[in-house]
Amino acid sequence: xNENKPNPLKLSFKTENAEVxxxxxxxxxxxxxxxxxxxxxxxxxxxxxxxxxRIVMWDGSELFRTAPNPQTGIIxxxxxxxxxxxxxxxxxxxxxxxxxxxxxxxxLLNFLETFHLCRPIATxxxxxxxxxxxxxxxxxxxxxxxxxxxxxxxxxxxxDFYRLWLDEEMQYTCAYFPNPxxxxxxAQAAKVDHVCRKLQLKPDETVVEAGCGWGGxxxxxxxxxxxxxxAFNISHEQVEFARDRARREGLDxxxxxxxxxxxxxxxxxxxxxxxxxxxxxxxxxxxxxxGVINRALKPxxxxxxxxxxxxxxxxxxxxxxxxxxxxxYPPTLREMLEVLEPWSFSVLDVENLRLHYARTIEDWxxxxxxHKEEIEQMFDRQFVRAWRLYLASxxxxxNTGALQLFQVLFSRPHNNxxxxxxxxxxxPEMH
Amino acid sequence: xNENKPNPLKLSFKTENAEVxxxxxxxxxxxxxxxxxxxxxxxxxxxxxxxxxRIVMWDGSELFRTAPNPQTGIIxxxxxxxxxxxxxxxxxxxxxxxxxxxxxxxxLLNFLETFHLCRPIATxxxxxxxxxxxxxxxxxxxxxxxxxxxxxxxxxxxxDFYRLWLDEEMQYTCAYFPNPxxxxxxAQAAKVDHVCRKLQLKPDETVVEAGCGWGGxxxxxxxxxxxxxxAFNISHEQVEFARDRARREGLDxxxxxxxxxxxxxxxxxxxxxxxxxxxxxxxxxxxxxxGVINRALKPxxxxxxxxxxxxxxxxxxxxxxxxxxxxxYPPTLREMLEVLEPWSFSVLDVENLRLHYARTIEDWxxxxxxHKEEIEQMFDRQFVRAWRLYLASxxxxxNTGALQLFQVLFSRPHNNxxxxxxxxxxxPEMH
Numbered sequence: 001x002n003e004n005k006p007n008p009l010k011l012s013f014k015t016e017n018a019e020v021x022x023x024x025x026x027x028x029x030x031x032x033x034x035x036x037x038x039x040x041x042x043x044x045x046x047x048x049x050x051x052x053x054r055i056v057m058w059d060g061s062e063l064f065r066t067a068p069n070p071q072t073g074i075i076x077x078x079x080x081x082x083x084x085x086x087x088x089x090x091x092x093x094x095x096x097x098x099x100x101x102x103x104x105x106x107x108l109l110n111f112l113e114t115f116h117l118c119r120p121i122a123t124x125x126x127x128x129x130x131x132x133x134x135x136x137x138x139x140x141x142x143x144x145x146x147x148x149x150x151x152x153x154x155x156x157x158x159x160d161f162y163r164l165w166l167d168e169e170m171q172y173t174c175a176y177f178p179n180p181x182x183x184x185x186x187a188q189a190a191k192v193d194h195v196c197r198k199l200q201l202k203p204d205e206t207v208v209e210a211g212c213g214w215g216g217x218x219x220x221x222x223x224x225x226x227x228x229x230x231a232f233n234i235s236h237e238q239v240e241f242a243r244d245r246a247r248r249e250g251l252d253x254x255x256x257x258x259x260x261x262x263x264x265x266x267x268x269x270x271x272x273x274x275x276x277x278x279x280x281x282x283x284x285x286x287x288x289x290x291g292v293i294n295r296a297l298k299p300x301x302x303x304x305x306x307x308x309x310x311x312x313x314x315x316x317x318x319x320x321x322x323x324x325x326x327x328x329y330p331p332t333l334r335e336m337l338e339v340l341e342p343w344s345f346s347v348l349d350v351e352n353l354r355l356h357y358a359r360t361i362e363d364w365x366x367x368x369x370x371h372k373e374e375i376e377q378m379f380d381r382q383f384v385r386a387w388r389l390y391l392a393s394x395x396x397x398x399n400t401g402a403l404q405l406f407q408v409l410f411s412r413p414h415n416n417x418x419x420x421x422x423x424x425x426x427x428p429e430m431h
Numbered sequence: 432x433n434e435n436k437p438n439p440l441k442l443s444f445k446t447e448n449a450e451v452x453x454x455x456x457x458x459x460x461x462x463x464x465x466x467x468x469x470x471x472x473x474x475x476x477x478x479x480x481x482x483x484x485r486i487v488m489w490d491g492s493e494l495f496r497t498a499p500n501p502q503t504g505i506i507x508x509x510x511x512x513x514x515x516x517x518x519x520x521x522x523x524x525x526x527x528x529x530x531x532x533x534x535x536x537x538x539l540l541n542f543l544e545t546f547h548l549c550r551p552i553a554t555x556x557x558x559x560x561x562x563x564x565x566x567x568x569x570x571x572x573x574x575x576x577x578x579x580x581x582x583x584x585x586x587x588x589x590x591d592f593y594r595l596w597l598d599e600e601m602q603y604t605c606a607y608f609p610n611p612x613x614x615x616x617x618a619q620a621a622k623v624d625h626v627c628r629k630l631q632l633k634p635d636e637t638v639v640e641a642g643c644g645w646g647g648x649x650x651x652x653x654x655x656x657x658x659x660x661x662a663f664n665i666s667h668e669q670v671e672f673a674r675d676r677a678r679r680e681g682l683d684x685x686x687x688x689x690x691x692x693x694x695x696x697x698x699x700x701x702x703x704x705x706x707x708x709x710x711x712x713x714x715x716x717x718x719x720x721x722g723v724i725n726r727a728l729k730p731x732x733x734x735x736x737x738x739x740x741x742x743x744x745x746x747x748x749x750x751x752x753x754x755x756x757x758x759x760y761p762p763t764l765r766e767m768l769e770v771l772e773p774w775s776f777s778v779l780d781v782e783n784l785r786l787h788y789a790r791t792i793e794d795w796x797x798x799x800x801x802h803k804e805e806i807e808q809m810f811d812r813q814f815v816r817a818w819r820l821y822l823a824s825x826x827x828x829x830n831t832g833a834l835q836l837f838q839v840l841f842s843r844p845h846n847n848x849x850x851x852x853x854x855x856x857x858x859p860e861m862h
Contacts, residue, residue, distance in 0.1 A: 334772055338765070401843075420787075421857070422856075425857075
């Protein structure tokens with residue numbers, strides 16, 4: 001890694017991995033691959049669902065293929081890389097892809113989707129396994145200070161960097177493409193409109209937003225729905241940017257950006273909204289988040305939580321968790337309901353927008369690639385490879401159903417001021 | 432109870448309750464209410480949330496009132512009734528209401544809604560309490576034989592009885608009123624259309640239905656969407672009725688009614704649908720139901736489960752569980768997901784139709800009341816009071832948010848043949 005460049009991802013490759021298995025440690029390193037290493041690699045690929053691919057070694061020779069005509073493959077640049085791959089596959093594959101010690105044949109996205117589509121589905125999970133994973137997932141460390149550190153790590157890399165590949169409004173969450181040919185800008189506006197229609201916002205109502213990013217949602221709500229918004233965020237760079245935008249657009253009377261944790265929300269509001277924050281909350285804090293919402297909502301208030309999710313409780317990919325989103329976890333819908341059930345909220349509506357997130361990130365990745373040189377200048381080559389891996393693997397995860405995107409709309413149990421159908425979300429004159 | 436009449440609800444009132452508290456048992460029964468009894472009754476009403484009501488004794492005198500001008504009250508006909516009420520309030524209030532030993536001042540529905548709106552919300556439930564309730568709820572006894580007995584108890588009372596107050600198609604589940612002024616008949620048809628649009632049924636696709644009632648949904652799907660349906664039900668009377676209708680309407684080539692348990696479903700289908708059966712499955716069988724769906728769905732298959740639910744895990748009212756729906760339990764949405772999560776199904780859409788169920792049962796109750804004399808002839812007066820209590824308490828539960836109605840749409844994780852928005856459910860030309 002270039003030492004003069006910032007290191008926002010805490011990338012630390014080539015470090016000696018102390019957990020290489022004992023079995024491997026008795027083998028003497030050398031230029032030639034051993035029969036044991038080949039056997040272990042074949043076994044590892046079987047375990048991950050036997051995707052159709054070929055393995056190419058540092059001298060260009062093919063070690064083996066798992067299917068007659070694979071569209072993709074893994075290139076291993078040296079024997080040390082192979083040994084690291086065998087010892088901690090998920091983490092080290094990604095780290096070595098970033099450093100260039102491991103590479104992919106063909107399109108990275110195609111490789112990742114092939115991998116995801118073959119992953120075995122844990123139908124034998126059972127309550128025991130779920131229980132263990134839930135305990136595992138609960139260790140997020142998202143205390144007030146922990147959250148601040150985790151969020152700073154990702155969101156304070158620099159507004160200039162995000163400006164290069166996000167939409168004009170800097171929305172860093174899933175857009176909504178009712179028509180998949182829409183531009184990213186139109187789809188981000190459509191997302192906020194979709195949320196506002198679900199919440200049935202009326203002029204002069206009050207909204208509290210937990211985790212407001214660069215302020216795009218709060219400002220759009222105030223501008224187009226005439227509501228007053230209090231928006232919370234612990235990312236200093238984002239709040240500064242959002243306040244500046246509010247002043248420039250003359251919305252600073254209607255939108256207040258507060259640089260503080262969602263747990264400090266006070267007052268009562270007509271609507272609660274949180275877009276893309278739950279992933280950073282940690283399951284052990286879900287009940288408290290529900291308590292915050294319970295304090296914050298008026299009797300006929302409505303709430304919406306928009307979050308990445310998954311079908312089965314599994315830990316985040318260890319590389320993403322270590323380098324991209326420390327402390328993050330995408331819950332199952334069942335786990336998300338741990339926010340709402342203890343407080344007796346009624347779930348009114350759940351929508352899954354996973355293909356919309358794949359479509360959103362495809363646009364981000366195209367813009368990112370367009371600015372590749374500029375970004376390499378800002379950081380370095382490893383950063384570019386890491387960020388492309390993160391974006392491409394996110395696309396693959398949403399396209400193959402490894403990740404979901406849930407919007408959950410809810411209200412208090414006694415609120416009967418509810419529309420008789422959801423047609424108003426789709427037929428504007430009914431709104 | 433009139434001994435010459437059938438006893439479909441196993442109504443058994445006036446039996447000695449062995450669990451009257453020790454405290455009460457030292458009191459000598461007599462015509463006058465004691466200070467202790469009054470204190471216990473006041474305490475009981477406080478515990479259930481202190482609804483505004485007055486207590487009227489057998490001699491017409493008011494024992495006390497909990498608010499200045501209560502709209503409703505309880506009339507206690509004798510001292511034995513009071514003592515039974517104190518010993519097992521939920522069960523015995525209902526039993527004694529049916530026998531006439533306890534009555535209600537004003538409208539029954541108003542009384543029940545007042546009661547529900549005051550119920551304390553268990554915000555302090557926590558995982559421990561949820562855990563206990565979940566264990567409690569798991570003891571449903573819905574084995575193959577147990578289910579058959581439980582279903583026979585309610586659904587085989589007689590088609591002639593249900594014909595008096597259900598719609599023409601005999602749909603005994605929540606209708607869908609996109610316009611609340613619709614007739615029940617139109618709303619039941621709209622419900623099936625709504626389900627078919629969610630499932631995106633196409634002509635000649637195959638559907639399997641678990642728990643098909645009198646066949647209304649299966650026949651509507653075949654008639655209006657050109658699909659082939661295999662429909663399962665363990666209620667003999669319902670299946671006979673449905674087969675007869677299929678023959679009369681010339682749909683017996685397209686719809687096959689099978690008198691068997693959902694666990695015997697075999698073959699693969701484009702869609703799985705279950706409307707109003709999950710309430711009878713029992714949480715301990717949710718995972719198995721998911722396994723049945725997993726076997727039954729083609730790779731791009733869609734599934735929909737429509738079920739009564741609740742916001743927090745609480746046992747069914749003991750009177751309903753004993754006399755109306757043995758073995759039944761309305762799950763929370765979180766619990767419903769125990770059907771889908773172990774098999775990695777993707778939840779695509781959840782809609783809550785609780786106000787639609789209140790509206791549906793209001794129509795049923797009006798029709799029931801219209802045929803009151805006829806029903807009293809078929810059974811007896813206690814049956815009429817019991818059935819009205821069940822219908823009115825169901826309306827109150829849905830109107831006050833004590834019960835919910837969830838429609839959960841799902842598919843396999845890799846199915847990307849999904850619409851980009853839900854507009855097709857609301858704009859017919861988009862279908």
